[in-house]
Amino acid sequence: MEDPTGNPENLVFPEREMLSVDETKQFIEERKYFDLKNLLADSLAPDIVEIIESLDISEQVIVFRLLSKETAAEVFSLLDHDAQEELLANFGEERVKAIFEEMDPDDLTELFDELPDKVVRQLVRLLPPAERSMVNRFMGYPEDSAGRLMTPEFIKLRQHISADEAIAKIRRIGLDKETIYYSYVVDEKGKLIGTVSLKDLLLAPPDRKIEDIMTTNFVYAHTHDDQEEVAGLLAKYDLTALPVVDHDQRLVGIITIDDVVDVITEEATEDIHKMAGMEAPIDSYFGTGFLMLGRKRVLWLVVLLVLSYLSSVVLKHYSDILQIVVPLAFFIPMLTGTCGNTGMQSATLIIRGLATGEVELKDFFRVLSREILMGLFLGIVLGLLSFIRARFVDINPFIGIAVGIAVFISVIAANMIGAILPLLLKKLKIDPAVSAGPFITTIVDVMSLILYFEIAQVVFNLR
């Protein structure tokens, strides 16, 4: 199928026939359940999720009835927590059981985390005992830890079997495993001693022993490691799966790259929200309730408003000079704005560098020396421009001089504060993303205003 426009939006899936919401609604209305069932069987789970999100709850329940057990569990896992909760309330007990049986323990744990305790207690009852104890163990790991992210469905091998025996085992048990492309070698105590890829197994001589094929210099995580670190390991070492061990070094699960893709997106979202002065995590814009979102937003706005008390106090302190030289007030937004923007830039560079691992605490002096130079450069450009700009608004050249010098010095300082504060917070084990919005603007506002009026006093000889 040619597309001469080269427009990417036209190019994606030009011929994948997808069931639409309207078609689905029509099939349901006309009770053509058999046809709908066949069409759903040909659809991919993420596409079914998009359809379900636009259906009424009664239609949703019908669609679920028409899905295979596996697809039903997959689709259910991909829905918003709100949608999941509503469906659970509308499903019969048998259907809930069937879906839970097919769901991965990590998805179940995530679901139970979001539901009210009372509901969870009722639901856990519906699980088969083995899965119940699994979910309970998963829920014992800290939120956002490797333990929560992992799946226990991996392939375990012993070191003494041959490549061909291993492949036979994988063919036998592979169907239910999260990945068959990596197998994990454990000793008699369950301790992880090596990893082996299906590629290596297939390409090795059939009678070669696992212990001679496996990699012993493998990367792994512990159950309590933070998911962001885990994501970093998978990204850094280009892995598609990472084994997770407990405190005794026993293999308890694996984390696959597809789960990590979601983590990376989530963590970036969290940082972005924090940097804009919001309490994180806000998992989703529409999925977060109005009151919850309001609370997460208003908190920092109030803190910042209260902190800006300081800038008012500073201005009040200089009210005499402001009274005499009113035009000084014209440049307050420009001064605080320019310095705030500069500090925000350097803070953002360092915060993001810390998040991606490029900048580390040991780079402190490297950052310092770089930002001293950068501050000088920005200070000169912006100071000069402010001076010129002030001359356009007000004919008094002394105001321009006060503005220019204040911007020059404040920009250098703001740039430095923006770069150093995230590193200091990181050192104090506080999330540096929080520093960008609140602290920097407040500090920079107060500092630049004091400088501005002190310089003005000198320039206008008002001391």
Add this chain to the structure above:
Amino acid sequence: MEDPTGNPENLVFPEREMLSVDETKQFIEERKYFDLKNLLADSLAPDIVEIIESLDISEQVIVFRLLSKETAAEVFSLLDHDAQEELLANFGEERVKAIFEEMDPDDLTELFDELPDKVVRQLVRLLPPAERSMVNRFMGYPEDSAGRLMTPEFIKLRQHISADEAIAKIRRIGLDKETIYYSYVVDEKGKLIGTVSLKDLLLAPPDRKIEDIMTTNFVYAHTHDDQEEVAGLLAKYDLTALPVVDHDQRLVGIITIDDVVDVITEEATEDIHKMAGMEAPIDSYFGTGFLMLGRKRVLWLVVLLVLSYLSSVVLKHYSDILQIVVPLAFFIPMLTGTCGNTGMQSATLIIRGLATGEVELKDFFRVLSREILMGLFLGIVLGLLSFIRARFVDINPFIGIAVGIAVFISVIAANMIGAILPLLLKKLKIDPAVSAGPFITTIVDVMSLILYFEIAQVVFNLR
């Protein structure tokens, strides 16, 4: 290995023995090249990269000489562009050839993209003819497109062979392929007609034909699709590899999830930098030259400074009332700050929602109605607080009234502008991430100042 502290930093790799920079330097100094070579052979490429980054160029060249051809190419691909360029200048022609031969075409293309044209012309000459034409074709795709990201090293199967024949073929040719876990089925014209996983091949009866095993409802991309969209597809459909076809639907490459992980991180970084008012992309903090980084930072700072001319004009316009009621100036930073923060919050929520695909243009009215309510809530809380806060600084209650009302109305408006502007820019096909910093603060500053002084004129009866 137990770790009772539960501190994740202690838990990662407690027993992986890694070669250190100091050890490497010492081996080189003592000319113990054989020992170093053995230790390097046991190291993972990303760990070698970290060592190399701390070595002098002459030491770097020695380390490269001790690496296997494959590892050398892998390590080289992972280095910064600056480091790559320096190494190329210090390598002999033979070494460059050896490394280029082992590098993936997508990595080569990326490298050539960053180097000066003159250098590229010399280097392309060193490639074997087949690879030269491949790189030239790759460089014909737009930057950040699927064509640039893909690798041509995938397994191609015909539909008429059996599962066992396919497995035998994979065993034979799999060693050089980017993944053996997915194979792609093409017809006689090279058109992609299906995909089949190694899992399905292994679990199918050995004589079953590929056409009866393959998935025909597969997801794929076109060479010109944007890498961000491609990343979205892999994430949405939980894929580990995505086939890429040309305009004639012929299979030309695959994109694997590990490349996409980098894209997701890069795109998030780009958005974060843009939102902080910097020109993107800034691929790395230390890796970007001082002048380049300075240029990317100063541009928007200058634009914002020039735009803040408007706020000065507004203030000048109201200089009479400012002269009479000087305390009005005390609250300017609080007013513009609070409104700017509010607008930044709603803008950030929508920009990130658009980036992750949760918010779409069709949600315009849903966003609008949500943010009207949210603006009212925030306006009431912040307006009241500003009124109270103003009373603490200045005893004149009329100023508090003017501040409170101005904050109340401006917060509602700022919140709305922040939410709508990204959607409008998206509609106009401008990157919405650009709107957060520059436009919103400027608009909000001017608007809130006008409101403030208009209200003050009424309250103080100064018209």
